[in-house]
Structure formats: structure tokens, C-alpha cells
Amino acid sequence: MIKALFVDFYGTVVHEDGAVIKVITQMIKDTGDGSDTSDIGSFWWTDFQTMFLNSFGIAFETQRDLERESLEHTIEKFHSSADASKLSDMMFEHWMRPPIFEESKEFFSKCPIPVYIVSNIDTSDIMCAIEYHGLNPAGVFTSEDARSYKPRRELFELALSNTGLMPDEVIHIGDSISSDVKGASALGIGTLWLNRSGKAVPEGVTDIKDLLDALDFIG
Known part of the structure; x- marks a missing residue:
């Protein structure tokens, strides 16, 4: 039963956060040297997933920390001048509302x-x-x-x-x-x-x- x-x-x-992710990847593209938002999104997702799958027990990190770190890595990868904190805030706003x-x-x-x-x-x-x-x-x-x-x-x-x-x-x-x-x-x-x-x-x-x-x- x-x-x-x-x-x-x-x-x-x-x-899900697909809509805000599109906005963020476009902002990274516009302020960096990435040629395609799909490449930026793919790198971001892969980087996040790698950390996500290894986050448990004493190595656990919150979603907020993982998202912020993966955004920082993505911004660095594509030589973007975007502000990771501001982009993170956009993600967190979606999660809360x-x-x-x-x-x-x-x-x-x-x-x-x-x-x-x-x-x-x-x-x-x-x-x-x-x-x-x-x-x-x-x-x-x-x-x-x-x-x-x-x-x-x-x-x-x-x-x-x-x-x-x-x-x-x-x-x-x-x-x-x-x-x-x-x-x-x-x-x-x-x-x-x-x-x-x-x-x-x-x-x-x-x-x-x-x-x-x-x-x-x-x-």
C-alpha cells in the first residue's frame, strides 16, 4: 500500500532554471571570447556536474557554492569580464521564486x-x-x-x-x-x-x- x-x-x-541559464550564458558570451552560448553552457554544466557528483559527506558543498564556483570557472575559461556574484544572484533569485x-x-x-x-x-x-x-x-x-x-x-x-x-x-x-x-x-x-x-x-x-x-x- x-x-x-x-x-x-x-x-x-x-x-527549472533553463531560462535564466540562457540569459547568463549570453552575458558571458557578450563580455568574453566565447563564440557560441551552447559551448559556454556545455562547459558550465560539465564543470558543475563534476563538482556536484563529488560533493558528499565531508566534501559536501551547497548548491550555492557549487554554482558560484562553476560560474567563476566558466567566466575564467571564456575570458569574460562578467561579475560572477551578480550572475550567481540571478540564479539564486530564480531558486527562491x-x-x-x-x-x-x-x-x-x-x-x-x-x-x-x-x-x-x-x-x-x-x-x-x-x-x-x-x-x-x-x-x-x-x-x-x-x-x-x-x-x-x-x-x-x-x-x-x-x-x-x-x-x-x-x-x-x-x-x-x-x-x-x-x-x-x-x-x-x-x-x-x-x-x-x-x-x-x-x-x-x-x-x-x-x-x-x-x-x-x-x-
């Missing part, structure tokens, strides 16, 4: 079982975003709490431990195959892939088109 839902936040409940997906509030109000947020983000930023949109989850678990990021198991284990739930009593919903689906599945947690853009569905993965579709899987 499913007793609760674990739900990713950015890209699932609210919009992200646009929300149309059905998200209805999902929270209609879901008959507790909904817990499980997110790769700093605690203060997500709490600002939750308050900004007037959401009322049953609980919030962050990478900062666990000192580890999905798809590593520590964040999922923290959520299970603190809720007193077993893996087979939970479904985790998220928009990332690697972080959400594979991460939760590794602990035996059932998963739903939020596939808003209608991408091809990998074998063994169950997808939904929006959050309200998830309500069909509990009962």
Missing part, C-alpha cells in the same frame, strides 16, 4: 496521502520557494540536510528514516531519469518519471505527463 509520495521540486513542481507549473497547486490540494519534497537544493532556497507559492508539503528533505545529492542514496535514506516509511510504501516522482528514477529505484522505491515533453520512455520506466496523473497510481 502506498502511504506517501516523495516529489522532486525543480523541474517537477516548479520550472521560480515559476510554478500550472497543475502543481491542484496536485497538492487533491492528493489524499502525504506529499514530501525531496530535492537537490539548499534548504533556505527551497523553503523560500515553497512559502512564495503557498505550498504545504508534509515535509521537506534537501541535499543540504543529507550532505549528499541524488542519485546517491543518502537523501532518499534520510527521507525514509524521518518519515518512518518503507521503500515499498512510497512512490518517488521526478523529472530526471538519472537523479530521480535511477536514484530512488536503487533503494527499491517505486518511481514515476514526469515526462512533460513526451520524450521516448526507457524500458522499465513508467512515465506521467503531469503531476495530476500521479494520483491514478495511489489507492
Whole structure:
């Protein structure tokens, strides 16, 4: 019996930071020697991911620190005169006040079982975003709490431990195959892939088109 839902936040409940990333990469291009914003974005993402995947335990760094460091590296790589602090502030502003997906509030109000947020983000930023949109989850678990990021198991284990739930009593919903689906599945947690853009569905993965579709899987 499913007793609760674990739900990713950015890209699932609210919009990811793609729009602000486009603005930032354009600003780096305009103030540096990069010829293409896609090259800048690719370097930035790869640099961030490298640090992100190695950030756990005593080596853990917050999302804010990782984003700032990766921006500094990107600005240096493309010889840009952009101000890393100002660009970072743009990212943080998005994280604290992200646009929300149309059905998200209805999902929270209609879901008959507790909904817990499980997110790769700093605690203060997500709490600002939750308050900004007037959401009322049953609980919030962050990478900062666990000192580890999905798809590593520590964040999922923290959520299970603190809720007193077993893996087979939970479904985790998220928009990332690697972080959400594979991460939760590794602990035996059932998963739903939020596939808003209608991408091809990998074998063994169950997808939904929006959050309200998830309500069909509990009962």
C-alpha cells in the first residue's frame, strides 16, 4: 500500500532554471571570447556536474557554492569580464521564486496521502520557494540536510528514516531519469518519471505527463 509520495521540486513542481541559464550564458558570451552560448553552457554544466557528483559527506558543498564556483570557472575559461556574484544572484533569485507549473497547486490540494519534497537544493532556497507559492508539503528533505545529492542514496535514506516509511510504501516522482528514477529505484522505491515533453520512455520506466496523473497510481 502506498502511504506517501516523495516529489522532486525543480523541474517537477516548479520550472527549472533553463531560462535564466540562457540569459547568463549570453552575458558571458557578450563580455568574453566565447563564440557560441551552447559551448559556454556545455562547459558550465560539465564543470558543475563534476563538482556536484563529488560533493558528499565531508566534501559536501551547497548548491550555492557549487554554482558560484562553476560560474567563476566558466567566466575564467571564456575570458569574460562578467561579475560572477551578480550572475550567481540571478540564479539564486530564480531558486527562491521560480515559476510554478500550472497543475502543481491542484496536485497538492487533491492528493489524499502525504506529499514530501525531496530535492537537490539548499534548504533556505527551497523553503523560500515553497512559502512564495503557498505550498504545504508534509515535509521537506534537501541535499543540504543529507550532505549528499541524488542519485546517491543518502537523501532518499534520510527521507525514509524521518518519515518512518518503507521503500515499498512510497512512490518517488521526478523529472530526471538519472537523479530521480535511477536514484530512488536503487533503494527499491517505486518511481514515476514526469515526462512533460513526451520524450521516448526507457524500458522499465513508467512515465506521467503531469503531476495530476500521479494520483491514478495511489489507492
